[in-house]
Amino acid sequence: MSEMTNxxxxxxxxxxxxxxxxxxxxxxxxxxxxxxxxxxxxPFIGNWGLPGGFVDVDSDTTTDGTALRKLEExxxxxxxxLEQLQVFSGNARDPRGFSVTLVYFALIPAxxxxxxxxxxxxxxxxxxxxxxxxxxxxxHKVIIDQAKERLQQKALYSMVPVYCLPEYFTVGQLKSVIxxxxxxxxxxxxxxxxxxxxxxxxxxxxxxKSGGRLAQQYKVKAGVDIxxxxxxxxx
Amino acid sequence: MSEMTNxxxxxxxxxxxxxxxxxxxxxxxxxxxxxxxxxxxxPFIGNWGLPGGFVDVDSDTTTDGTALRKLEExxxxxxxxLEQLQVFSGNARDPRGFSVTLVYFALIPAxxxxxxxxxxxxxxxxxxxxxxxxxxxxxHKVIIDQAKERLQQKALYSMVPVYCLPEYFTVGQLKSVIxxxxxxxxxxxxxxxxxxxxxxxxxxxxxxKSGGRLAQQYKVKAGVDIxxxxxxxxx
DNA sequence: AGAATAGTGTCTGTCAGACACTATAGA
DNA sequence: TCTATAGTGTCTGACAGACACTATTCT
Numbered sequence: 299m300s301e302m303t304n305x306x307x308x309x310x311x312x313x314x315x316x317x318x319x320x321x322x323x324x325x326x327x328x329x330x331x332x333x334x335x336x337x338x339x340x341p342f343i344g345n346w347g348l349p350g351g352f353v354d355v356d357s358d359t360t361t362d363g364t365a366l367r368k369l370e371e372x373x374x375x376x377x378x379x380l381e382q383l384q385v386f387s388g389n390a391r392d393p394r395g396f397s398v399t400l401v402y403f404a405l406i407p408a409x410x411x412x413x414x415x416x417x418x419x420x421x422x423x424x425x426x427x428x429x430x431x432x433x434x435x436x437x438h439k440v441i442i443d444q445a446k447e448r449l450q451q452k453a454l455y456s457m458v459p460v461y462c463l464p465e466y467f468t469v470g471q472l473k474s475v476i477x478x479x480x481x482x483x484x485x486x487x488x489x490x491x492x493x494x495x496x497x498x499x500x501x502x503x504x505x506x507k508s509g510g511r512l513a514q515q516y517k518v519k520a521g522v523d524i525x526x527x528x529x530x531x532x533x
Numbered sequence: 534m535s536e537m538t539n540x541x542x543x544x545x546x547x548x549x550x551x552x553x554x555x556x557x558x559x560x561x562x563x564x565x566x567x568x569x570x571x572x573x574x575x576p577f578i579g580n581w582g583l584p585g586g587f588v589d590v591d592s593d594t595t596t597d598g599t600a601l602r603k604l605e606e607x608x609x610x611x612x613x614x615l616e617q618l619q620v621f622s623g624n625a626r627d628p629r630g631f632s633v634t635l636v637y638f639a640l641i642p643a644x645x646x647x648x649x650x651x652x653x654x655x656x657x658x659x660x661x662x663x664x665x666x667x668x669x670x671x672x673h674k675v676i677i678d679q680a681k682e683r684l685q686q687k688a689l690y691s692m693v694p695v696y697c698l699p700e701y702f703t704v705g706q707l708k709s710v711i712x713x714x715x716x717x718x719x720x721x722x723x724x725x726x727x728x729x730x731x732x733x734x735x736x737x738x739x740x741x742k743s744g745g746r747l748a749q750q751y752k753v754k755a756g757v758d759i760x761x762x763x764x765x766x767x768x
Numbered sequence: 769a770g771a772a773t774a775g776t777g778t779c780t781g782t783c784a785g786a787c788a789c790t791a792t793a794g795a
Numbered sequence: 796t797c798t799a800t801a802g803t804g805t806c807t808g809a810c811a812g813a814c815a816c817t818a819t820t821c822t
Contacts, residue, residue, distance in 0.1 A: 312590045316551050316633060353622075355547045355631035361622040382619055385635050387588075387596040396590035398551060398635070400620050470773070488811055490775075495810095510773025511819035528765040529783095529810065705800070723784055725802075730783095745800025746792040764783065764810095 314387070315397040318364040319350030319438075321445035322377055324423065325462045325475045326408035330449075331423040332442055333411075334434075335372060338420065341393050342435035346424065348442070350399070365402040372421050373411040377404035379461035383445050391437050399436075403445045405461035453479045454530040457498060460518055466502055468513040469493065484531055496525040549622070550632040553599040554585030554673075556680035557612055559658065560697045560710045561643035565684075566658040567677055568646075569669075570607060573655065576628050577670035581659065583677070585634070600637040607656050608646040612639035614696035618680050626672050634671075638680045640696035688714045689765040692733060695753055701737055703748040704728065719766055731760040 322333040334346040349372045350365070358364045366376055383403040389396040408423070415421050424432065429442060452458045459475045460467065469490055477483050493499055493516065500519050505512035557568040569581040584607045585600070593599045601611055618638040624631040643658070650656050659667065664677060687693045694710045695702065704725055712718050728734055728751065735754050740747035 313548055314551060314588050314590055316549055353549050353631065353633075355549060355624060358631070359624055361620060361633060384617055385596060385620060387635075389590060389594050396588065396593070398588075398596060400622075400633070400635075469775085485812055485814090486775080487777095487813085491810075505774095507820075508773060510771080510821080511775075513774060527810095530763040532812070704802085720785055720787090721802080722786085722804095726783075740801095742793070743800060744794080745798080746802075748801060762783095767785070 312396075315392060315394060317350055317352055317397070317399045318361050318368065318402065319348040319399050319441070320365050320369055320377075320380075320402040320404050321348060321383065321442055322369060322373070322404040322406060323445070323449060323462070324406050324408040324411070325459075325478045326412075326423060328474070328478055330426045330446070330478055331408075332426060332429070332445075333369075333372065334422055334424045336420040336422075337435055342433075345433040345435040346422075346438075347435035348401070348438050349421075350401075361400055362402075365400075365404070369404065373406070374414045375406070375410050377406040377461075379405040379458060383441075383448060386437060386441055399441075401441055401445070403448060405449075405458065407462055407464050409464065450480050455527045456524050457492070457496070458524060466506075466515045466517050468506060468508060468515055470508060470513060472516075480531075482532070488531060492527065498522050498525055547631075550627060550629060552585055552587055552632070552634045553596050553603065553637065554583040554634050554676070555600050555604055555612075555615075555637040555639050556583060556618065556677055557604060557608070557639040557641060558680070558684060558697070559641050559643040559646070560694075560713045561647075561658060563709070563713055565661045565681070565713055566643075567661060567664070567680075568604075568607065568650075569657055569659045571655040571657075572670055577668075580668040580670040581657075581673075582670035583636070583673050584656075585636075596635055597637075600635075600639070604639065608641070609649045610641070610645050612641040612696075614640040614693060618676075618683060621672060621676055634676075636676055636680070638683060640684075640693065642697055642699050644699065685715050690762045691759050692727070692731070693759060701741075701750045701752050703741060703743060703750055705743060705748060707751075715766075717767070723766060727762065733757050733760055 324331050335349050337343050337345050337347050349368050351368050353364045383401040385400050387398040453476050462475050473489050499516040502515035559566050570584050572578050572580050572582050584603050586603050588599045618636040620635050622633040688711050697710050708724050734751040737750035
């Protein structure tokens with residue numbers, strides 16, 4: 299029966315190890331990057347791992363809180379977008395026994411964290427293309443791959459990539475971020491059609507220079523939800 | 534740092550309570566139904582709850598195994614389709630403290646379980662429309678609602694609803710199941726186009742009577758993955 | 769003027785919706 | 796023949812892809 303046994307003991311032996319980790323993405327220098335942390339403890343000491351840790355049942359009200367708290371410890375700011383990716387579990391993925399990791403998938407504009415990250419050397423943006431050449435803790439390589447796939451899918455039918463951009467952004471910037479995420483080019487026209495067909499954005503009066511004609515700036519309207527389109531972009 | 538503290542103690546005080554629950558759907562008598570279990574223990578004794586329970590770290594290799602094991606205890610068979618829905622967590626959703634529930638979302642043909650279920654009275658298919666008039670344990674009402682939403686979404690861009698049907702099925706049966714799930718009618722023609730455009734199905738030589746002209750039967754090809762379409766049906 | 773980027777106009781292609789039409793079984 | 800369900804033919808509509816064209820800014 300759900301969530302109970304007859305005499306539940308909170309210290310019951312052989313509970314799974316439960317942790318919360320996050321795959322925080324950003325787009326920087328035209329590359330998709332993940333925030334990784336150099337592990338200071340066993341197991342996998344010295345390897346790169348995802349930021350995360352245990353729930354603090356006294357201060358966290360939900361696991362979302364745990365994810366945010368752990369991310370803020372590493373970046374000093376909260377991501378603009380956070381959603382659950384998936385749980386990864388098993389009796390073989392952690393040498394200490396059966397473990398369960400709830401993985402979140404998050405987005406943030408690069409410049410919101412860069413200044414903080416530059417001052418430490420155990421937290422770093424890793425280019426997704428270099429993951430395979432590094433020593434990665436646990437099954438975090440697989441996890442990152444799953445997260446990347448999800449992000450790429452979402453970029454085809456939603457506007458989530460805007461959360462990799464600063465408050466004000468141009469069509470050109472959004473196009474570039476989307477293209478970096480999905481790894482192929484898209485039609486500028488299609489993007490504009492989508493921007494105009496949703497009610498997610500408002501235009502900013504002041505335009506901005508971009509090497510050519512001044513570009514219209516947009517921002518996400520306050521309090522709007524992400525719109526999902528009923529059709530994918532070229533996939 | 535992910536998945537460890539300096540001196541991790543598996544019996545550390547104040548770990549969250551971790552359970553695995555499943556929302557098992559079927560379509561029966563033209564209604565979408567969920568498998569619910571009458572709780573025999575506190576908390577919420579006597580209320581209806583989702584089938585689930587604790588991980589058995591000795592026999593389960595992953596949480597998928599936990600979900601399947603718990604479902605088989607109630608139905609005596611394995612569902613045809615199983616995927617993670619979401620984690621629900623918080624310090625307020627269980628009177629015993631911070632709890633984490635990994636919820637799976639599963640599909641099964643009604644006739645595969647009905648004979649077994651009819652012999653017990655603490656396990657039952659509940660019509661989704663009657664959920665609000667029952668006493669439901671924990672936040673399981675909210676969970677079921679989320680699961681229903683996900684199922685409805687999936688029915689618009691994938692063929693998952695076939696997993697509510699027996700091995701051999703007709704277009705008419707599939708159409709009816711989809712319509713029950715999403716709560717509106719769809720075009721028979723659109724469904725046939727989708728069936729023919731994917732490589733998921735094979736036709737069965739023997740046709741079957743259905744009140745009119747004999748109907749072509751289909752089955753899911755062995756070992757195929759679910760196809761996701763790039764467009765939704767009318768939503 | 770020429771390069772660079774922003775933005776529009778508009779045609780095509782794909783696929784879902786609509787719905788009339790044909791096919792075939794049983795009463 | 797009448798009704799019920801299966802299955803086809805085909806037109807329309809929505810929206811993404813393609814790409815030429817115009818607009819504006821800087822050098």
